[in-house]
Amino acid sequence: xxxxxxxxxxxxxxxxxxxxxxxxxxxxxxxxxxxxxxxxxxxxxxxxxxxxxxxxxxxxxxxxxxxxxxxxxxxxxxxxxxxxxxxxxxxxxxxxxxxxxxxxxxxxxxxxxxxxxxxxxxxxxxxxxxxxxxxxxxxxxxxxxxxxxxxxxxxxxxxxxxxxxxxxxxxxxxxxxxxxxxxxxxxxxxxxxxxxxxxxxxxxxxxxxxxxxxxxxxxxxxxxxxxxxxxxxxxxxxxxxxxxxxxxxxxxxxxxxxxxxxxxxxxxxxxxxxxxxxxxxxxxxxxxxxxxxxxxxxxxxxxxxxxxxxxxxxxxxxxxxxxxxxxxxxxxxxxxxxxxxxxxxxxxxxxxxxxxxxxxxxxxxxxxxxxxxxxxxxxxxxxxxxxxxxxxxxxxxxxxxxxxxxxxxxxxxxxxxxxxxxxxxxxxxxxxxxxxxxxxxxxxxxxxxxxxxxxxxxxxxxxxxxxxxxxxxxxxxxxxxxxxxxxxxxxxxxxxxxxxxxxxxxxxxxxxxxxxxxxxxxx
Amino acid sequence: xxxxxxxxxxxxxxxxxxxxxxxxxxxxxxxxxxxxxxxxxxxxxxxxxxxxxxxxxxxxxxxxxxxxxxxxxxxxxxxxxxxxxxxxxxxxxxxxxxxxxxxxxxxxxxxxxxxxxxxxxxxxxxxxxxxxxxxxxxxxxxxxxxxxxxxxxxxxxxxxxxxxxxxxxxxxxxxxxxxxxxxxxxxxxxxxxxxxxxxxxxxxxxxxxxxxxxxxxxxxxxxxxxxxxxxxxxxxxxxxxxxxxxxxxxxxxx
Numbered sequence: 001x002x003x004x005x006x007x008x009x010x011x012x013x014x015x016x017x018x019x020x021x022x023x024x025x026x027x028x029x030x031x032x033x034x035x036x037x038x039x040x041x042x043x044x045x046x047x048x049x050x051x052x053x054x055x056x057x058x059x060x061x062x063x064x065x066x067x068x069x070x071x072x073x074x075x076x077x078x079x080x081x082x083x084x085x086x087x088x089x090x091x092x093x094x095x096x097x098x099x100x101x102x103x104x105x106x107x108x109x110x111x112x113x114x115x116x117x118x119x120x121x122x123x124x125x126x127x128x129x130x131x132x133x134x135x136x137x138x139x140x141x142x143x144x145x146x147x148x149x150x151x152x153x154x155x156x157x158x159x160x161x162x163x164x165x166x167x168x169x170x171x172x173x174x175x176x177x178x179x180x181x182x183x184x185x186x187x188x189x190x191x192x193x194x195x196x197x198x199x200x201x202x203x204x205x206x207x208x209x210x211x212x213x214x215x216x217x218x219x220x221x222x223x224x225x226x227x228x229x230x231x232x233x234x235x236x237x238x239x240x241x242x243x244x245x246x247x248x249x250x251x252x253x254x255x256x257x258x259x260x261x262x263x264x265x266x267x268x269x270x271x272x273x274x275x276x277x278x279x280x281x282x283x284x285x286x287x288x289x290x291x292x293x294x295x296x297x298x299x300x301x302x303x304x305x306x307x308x309x310x311x312x313x314x315x316x317x318x319x320x321x322x323x324x325x326x327x328x329x330x331x332x333x334x335x336x337x338x339x340x341x342x343x344x345x346x347x348x349x350x351x352x353x354x355x356x357x358x359x360x361x362x363x364x365x366x367x368x369x370x371x372x373x374x375x376x377x378x379x380x381x382x383x384x385x386x387x388x389x390x391x392x393x394x395x396x397x398x399x400x401x402x403x404x405x406x407x408x409x410x411x412x413x414x415x416x417x418x419x420x421x422x423x424x425x426x427x428x429x430x431x432x433x434x435x436x437x438x439x440x441x442x443x444x445x446x447x448x449x450x451x452x453x454x455x456x457x458x459x460x461x462x463x464x465x466x467x468x469x470x471x472x473x474x475x476x477x478x479x480x481x482x483x484x485x486x487x488x489x490x491x492x493x494x495x496x497x498x499x500x501x502x503x504x505x506x507x508x509x510x511x512x513x514x515x516x517x518x519x520x521x522x523x
Numbered sequence: 524x525x526x527x528x529x530x531x532x533x534x535x536x537x538x539x540x541x542x543x544x545x546x547x548x549x550x551x552x553x554x555x556x557x558x559x560x561x562x563x564x565x566x567x568x569x570x571x572x573x574x575x576x577x578x579x580x581x582x583x584x585x586x587x588x589x590x591x592x593x594x595x596x597x598x599x600x601x602x603x604x605x606x607x608x609x610x611x612x613x614x615x616x617x618x619x620x621x622x623x624x625x626x627x628x629x630x631x632x633x634x635x636x637x638x639x640x641x642x643x644x645x646x647x648x649x650x651x652x653x654x655x656x657x658x659x660x661x662x663x664x665x666x667x668x669x670x671x672x673x674x675x676x677x678x679x680x681x682x683x684x685x686x687x688x689x690x691x692x693x694x695x696x697x698x699x700x701x702x703x704x705x706x707x708x709x710x711x712x713x714x715x716x717x718x719x720x721x722x723x724x725x726x727x728x729x730x731x732x733x734x735x736x737x738x739x740x741x742x743x744x745x746x747x748x749x750x751x752x753x754x755x756x757x758x759x760x761x762x763x764x765x766x767x768x769x770x771x772x773x774x775x776x777x
Contacts, residue, residue, distance in 0.1 A: 126613035379607065379633075386635050386646055391547040394636045398619040398629045410619045412634060423623040431596070431621035432589045435614065459583075465718055493727045497715035498583050498590075520618060523593025523625070523715075523730055523751055 005043050008051040009036045010490060041425045053079075063269035064114070064211055081129075083122055083208050100136045110504060120144050122208065123200030127174070145201055150174030156196040162189065174200070218309035219243040219251070226265050226302025233262075233297060233306075237290050238283075240308040245281040254279025254316030258286060262297050263305040270297045274388050277415050278380040279314040285381050289388050343430040376416070383415050400424070404472055406519065426468060428491055430501045430520030440502065442516035447508040450490040454502065456518050461494035468492075469504075491522065499523070534743065541566065541741030552682075554602050558673045558747075558760050561734075566741035570598065570709065573682045575675040577666075577707035579689035582714030582733070588662065588690045590732055592617070593625055593751060594713045595686055599658055600626035600756025602684065606657035609650035611635040611643045613662060613690075626756030631657070644670050651677035651685050658684045664691050664700065671705035710738035716748055731761055 005025035007018045016036035025046065030039045040046055049085065056079065064076040070093065073085035086099060093099035100116050107114045117128035119139035124147070128137040131151045139147045148155065151174050154163040166189070171177060185194045198204035219240050227233060237260065248255060256279055261273045273345055274289040297303075387395045396412040400421040403409050406429070442451035450466035467490065474485030487503040494500070499522035505515040553569030555562045562568045570576065580591040599608055608631050610617065617638050619629035635646045643661050650659035651674060659678075666687055678685040685708060691697035716731040728750040737744050747763040 120645060375655040378653060382609070382649060382653040382655070383633065385649055388633065390637050390642055390646065396634055398617075398632060398634065400619070400629075406618075410629075411614070415633060423620055423629055425620045425624040429620035429624060430589070430618055431593050431625070432587055432616045433618035433621075434616055465725075465727045491727050493718055495717065496583050497717035497731070499715065499730060520621075521589035522621070523585050523590050523732075 004047055005030065005045070006047040006049070007036075007039060009048050009051075038316075048164065061211065065130065067103075068211075070103060073465045075208045075210050077126075080374050081126070083125075085208055085210075086118070093191070096138055099137060104136050119147075120235040121200055121202045122206050123157065123196065124148050124202075126157055127151050127200060131155040148200060149173065149178070153177070156193070156200055158193065158196055162192065165189070217248065217255075217311075217313055218307060219242070219247070220305065220307040223303070226299075226304045228299040228302045230294065233294060233299065233303065234291065235305050236303075237294065238287055239306070240306060241286050241290070242283050244308055244310060245283040245286065248281040248310065248313065248316075252308075252315060252317065253313040254281045255286065255310040255313055257310065257312040258290075259309050259311060260290065262299070262303045262307075263307070264299065265301045265304055268300065272296060275384070275392060277383045277387065278376070279316040280380065280384070281316060282381075285384070289384055292385075293388055335349035345403060380416070403475065405475060406472070408475075428467070428522070430522045432521040434519060434521075437503070437519040440516050440518045442502065442504075442514075443512070444504075444516075447514070448488075450492055451516060454516065454518075457502075459498070461496075461498070463492045464495055465493040466490050472503075489519070538566065538741050554598065554684075556735040557757060558749075560664040560760065561736075561745065561747060564736065564743040564745045565709070565739065568720075570684075572602075572684045573678050574708035575671060575678055575685040575687060575706060577687045577689060577705065577710040579608075579701070579710075579712050580714070581712040581735070584714060585689075585691045585694075587616075588688055590715050591688055591690075591711075591713045593621075593730075594711070594732060594734065594758075595625075595660060595688060595754040596622050596625040596627040597752030597758055599660070600628075600752065602611055603657035604628070604631075607631050607633050607655070609633050609635060609646070609653075609656050611637070611646040611650070611659070611661045613638050613640070613643060613664075624754060625752045626754050640665055644674070647674055647685060647687075648677050651683050652681050653681065654681050656683050658686060660686045660688055662688045662690050664689070664696055666700070666703075666705050668703075668705055671707060675708075707738070708740050709736060709742070734758075 003024055005028055007020045007025050008020040008028060009016050010019040011017075018030060018032055018034045018036055018039050020032055021030050025039075025043070028043050030042055030046070036048065040048075057076075058077045060080070060082065064074045064082045067074040067082055067084050071084045071086045071089045073087075075083045077083050086096070090096045090099050093102055096118050100118055104114060104116050110243035115132075115135050117125045117132060117134075117137040117139070119125040119128055119137075120141055121144060123169055124139055124144035125146045128139060128151075131154065137147075142441070152163070153166045153171060153174055153176075154160065154164075156174060158166070166172075166177075170178075175178045177193070182194055184324050185197075195204060199206045221240055223236070236409075240260070241258075244255070244258075255276065257273060257275045262270045262272075264270065272290065272293045274286070274293060276286075276289070280286060383395055392414070393412075396414055398410045399413040399417075400423050401409055401411050401509045402421060409424075438456065439454045440454045444451040447470070450468055451463055453460060453462045455461070469488035470509065471488055472489060473486045486506055489501060492500050500518055501520035501522060502516060502518055505517060508514060530660070550571040551567045552567070553567040554572060555569035556565075565571075578591045579585070579596050580588040584590045608627075610632050612634065613636070615634070617634065618633075619632070622629050627722070635643075635650075637643050637646065640663055643663055644666075647659050647661035647663075650656055661674075671687070674685050674687070677683075687705075689700065691700060712735040714733040714735075716733045718728045718731065732749050732751060733746065734749050735744075735746040736742075737746075749758045751763055754756050
């Protein structure tokens with residue numbers, strides 16, 4: 001909403017305050033801190049949205065992370081600033097001026113309006129960015145003292161009350177403070193003013209606390225000698241997966257996708273990707289997914305380096321883990337699986353409760369189940385195996401879609417996607433719906449009647465009973481072709497008792513031969 | 524069905540053998556049809572769970588298997604409702620609103636699609652090893668004895684029930700496969716049955732099926748005319764007498 005007045009509102013106590021404004025709102029005289037009622041009085045049609053402080057903070061953090069492209073030392077500051085320590089980095093971008101230009105342009109392209117400044121100290125850069133005259137100022141080394149002198153005292157990162165006090169005493173500009181004795185400043189206004197001034201001029205140190213680097217979720221395994229046998233590759237992959245799962249466990253994450261890159265001696269790289277339906281860090285499960293695909297790796301003269309990365313991860317609480325991991329050294333804390341329990345029934349049948357996965361396990365906690373009693377974790381393991389072998393699109397669930405056009409009323413969706421909608425079966429619907437309606441030769445004596453016989457797949461069917469028509473119109477909002485479509489559906493039964501779903505395409509026209517299609521089969 | 528003394532003894536022997544074969548594997552849980560004459564012939568008075576069953580279409584339904592799928596949907600609707608069903612197929616022509624009308628909640632279905640029979644069999648076996656499922660259905664055209672044996676073993680080990688829904692893509696495959704032996708516990712043939720004339724109502728009535736149990740380990744074969752499942756998956760018998768010819772006008776008797 002660039003041109004309409006738009007503000008973000010925030011509840012403070014029982015007041016609603018404007019927390020941020022766009023340019024159009026600013027032009028009307030609406031400023032942050034104004035009460036929402038006053039802002040609405042200024043402009044009744046004001047668009048208002050709720051401020052999301054936590055979301056803003058997270059976005060700022062992501063922005064600071066993004067700035068890692070310029071320097072490894074970046075930190076979010078306040079609610080709307082990011083500090084970058086580009087010491088020793090500027091030459092990588094062709095100098096300070098081109099670094100700042102690049103930064104501003106890239107942010108603009110993302111829709112982020114910003115002001116950038118580069119100076120000897122964080123304080124001076126902050127002052128120039130907030131209060132300077134230019135959108136992207138660069139203060140030459142050693143010139144900070146002169147450059148910030150004409151700026152208002154607020155530019156020293158003082159809180160507004162303190163800055164107001166200074167201004168009342170006539171100390172309007174930063175330069176005005178230079179002449180004052182330090183002791184006087186400290187006595188009159190506390191340490192804060194002197195400290196901020198020192199930080200801006202570089203007389204006091206101001207370390208930045210950089211963001212912790214995003215952990216790289218990968219492990220690698222280099223081999224002293226290139227390996228080539230399937231067993232060796234399997235063993236290496238097994239070890240990689242265990243290591244990765246352990247580090248994912250430390251972060252309470254589960255992998256949704258894993259990429260295994262095998263670097264061959266001759267420089268070729270073979271990649272194998274597996275995906276999971278739910279986040280997983282179950283080493284055994286992930287290994288089984290890979291085990292089926294490892295045949296695709298051609299070791300050539302040998303593989304000298306393997307890298308396993310988890311590019312897509314999601315949060316995964318510890319409760320969703322399976323109990324038993326395959327290697328014994330990792331199993332120490334988990335407890336051994338129990339041996340099969342055998343109980344004899346009265347009539348001589350023998351009931352075996354297999355160990356591990358049955359409701360009869362006395363000690364181990366029950367597998368996590370959702371409200372239907374479905375073991376989702378177990379199911380996810382199955383779905384992963386199926387999807388990784390047959391393709392992600394070959395496994396899914398049917399979900400309803402709000403459409404009365406039969407072929408659109410259902411679609412195949414990935415498992416564990418949130419389901420919505422309900423199935424409607426108030427009208428007779430076939431159990432098999434042909435992937436596309438098949439044209440049939442039909443004989444219908446009366447225009448608006450069902451056919452008395454039709455020919456489908458080289459077989460003649462004589463209609464004995466028929467129900468209908470049920471008229472289904474195309475969905476006009478989908479465009480011209482669909483909008484004019486009209487089908488009259490009939491449910492017919494042939495002499496053998498087979499029941500079909502036929503339709504006549506379009507309205508009856510006196511001279512045109514009506515086109516008939518078979519669309520589905522009833523039970 | 525009247526049994527001579529010899530075949531009766533044979534039957535008893537078969538039952539004993541069957542019981543010996545099954546001992547120690549799994550308790551004999553069954554799913555009754557709720558139809559007296561049908562449950563009577565099945566061992567354990569119902570469809571054995573944790574086993575493999577075969578259902579094929581007949582009477583023109585060999586290729587599409589619509590009636591067979593509906594018969595199966597009625598069984599699945601009553602089999603461990605709440606647990607998901609893995610349905611492996613080659614052609615994605617299953618229509619959920621039609622299944623819902625037969626009592627099978629489409630949300631329970633997990634579809635797996637692969638054009639190759641080998642992959643469908645593999646998916647079935649994977650499913651049959653997974654205890655989180657209620658049942659596994661595979662629409663397959665050729666099923667060899669070893670392949671069916673693998674499925675049976677997987678089903679017995681996990682307690683998941685497997686259904687082989689036979690769909691033959693051509694008459695030639697159908698002829699070769701229809702009677703080929705496999706390890707299925709029961710083998711069913713379901714054909715559509717022409718509607719009831721005597722009811723005197725216009726339009727297509729409630730569908731009827733000719734359901735034939737032509738092979739049943741430890742049980743007796745039988746044939747019935749049933750009315751299609753209602754919205755809870757329950758079927759009903761049309762006539763008390765089995766094996767009547769389709770030409771005879773049907774009447775409601777019991």
